[in-house]
Amino acid sequence: MVSRLPISPQLFAIFSALIAEKVGIHYEAGDRELLGDKISTRALEVGFDSLLDYYYFLRYDPAGAAEMDALIEALVVSETYFFREFVQIDVAISEFVAPRVLAGKRPRIWSAACASGEEPLTIAMLLAERGMLDKVELVASDVSERALARARAGVFSPRALRGNAPPPPYAEKWLRAMPDRVTVSDELVRAVRWRRVNLLDTQEIASLGGFDVIVCRNVLIYFHDNTARWVVNTLSGALAPGGVFLVGVSESLLRLGTALACEERSGAFFYRKVA
Numbered sequence: 316m317v318s319r320l321p322i323s324p325q326l327f328a329i330f331s332a333l334i335a336e337k338v339g340i341h342y343e344a345g346d347r348e349l350l351g352d353k354i355s356t357r358a359l360e361v362g363f364d365s366l367l368d369y370y371y372f373l374r375y376d377p378a379g380a381a382e383m384d385a386l387i388e389a390l391v392v393s394e395t396y397f398f399r400e401f402v403q404i405d406v407a408i409s410e411f412v413a414p415r416v417l418a419g420k421r422p423r424i425w426s427a428a429c430a431s432g433e434e435p436l437t438i439a440m441l442l443a444e445r446g447m448l449d450k451v452e453l454v455a456s457d458v459s460e461r462a463l464a465r466a467r468a469g470v471f472s473p474r475a476l477r478g479n480a481p482p483p484p485y486a487e488k489w490l491r492a493m494p495d496r497v498t499v500s501d502e503l504v505r506a507v508r509w510r511r512v513n514l515l516d517t518q519e520i521a522s523l524g525g526f527d528v529i530v531c532r533n534v535l536i537y538f539h540d541n542t543a544r545w546v547v548n549t550l551s552g553a554l555a556p557g558g559v560f561l562v563g564v565s566e567s568l569l570r571l572g573t574a575l576a577c578e579e580r581s582g583a584f585f586y587r588k589v590a
Contacts, residue, residue, distance in 0.1 A: 324347065337387065354366060356389070399437075412527065422528065423454065425528070427531040436469075436504070440503055449506075454508045454523060456510040458514070459511075469499040514546050514549070514550070520553055525555045527554075531550060547575075556589075560587075
């Protein structure tokens with residue numbers, strides 16, 4: 316029985332182009348064997364003994380769209396955890412969300428590409444601690460329905476709590492850590508509006524409306540610069556005037572030529588849409 320289908324440089328080129336077209340994930344030449352292993356596993360699972368045949372099925376068959384979604388599930392990285400890069404989130408709530416609530420507004424926050432949901436649930440916890448959970452609309456999205464299902468269930472592996480991101484003292488009110496899992500308060504899970512969204516789908520993004528804060532952290536690193544620039548411009552269009560865009564601490568939008576202004580608040584960096 317065949318355990319792996321070989322991926323030639325030519326097959327790698329057409330598969331990587333297809334994946335970049337559908338979800339934006341960029342693969343370098345050095346990733347050929349890694350990508351080949353994942354594609355081969357999926358192709359064999361659904362009965363293909365040729366990667367070229369599998370490619371043509373994905374590209375041209377009417378049933379290919381559903382299978383493309385399944386392949387994407389196998390490819391996307393859903394690595395995240397609670398309180399990741401916590402200071403930036405904390406400052407964003409204090410500096411940009413709380414003042415809007417005090418002014419009688421209902422701010423909207425979008426956690427884009429949230430993976431299994433630890434980030435938006437961390438945001439929900441911060442809002443709840445400040446008495447703002449019911450005064451803010453919180454949307455979280457990912458391209459992976461499997462990851463979103465884990466988020467909606469509110470049950471995570473112990474790795475969702477990491478030693479490099481120690482929880483604040485009040486976390487015990489909202490999280491229950493057990494040897495084999497971490498569970499989250501139903502109140503926090505229900506407070507988030509979970510949506511499947513492909514960041515390359517402009518119509519889907521437009522349907523979400525405008526936001527005061529967009530969090531898209533540790534995502535753009537998986538895109539080619541041209542794709543990342545396009546995604547940033549699209550998401551910036553969903554920002555309200557004066558709204559802020561958050562990226563990971565190791566990421567920068569400056570090389571992409573964004574029109575957003577980079578600002579520093581209390582040691583955290585943000586990109587603001589100038590009113």
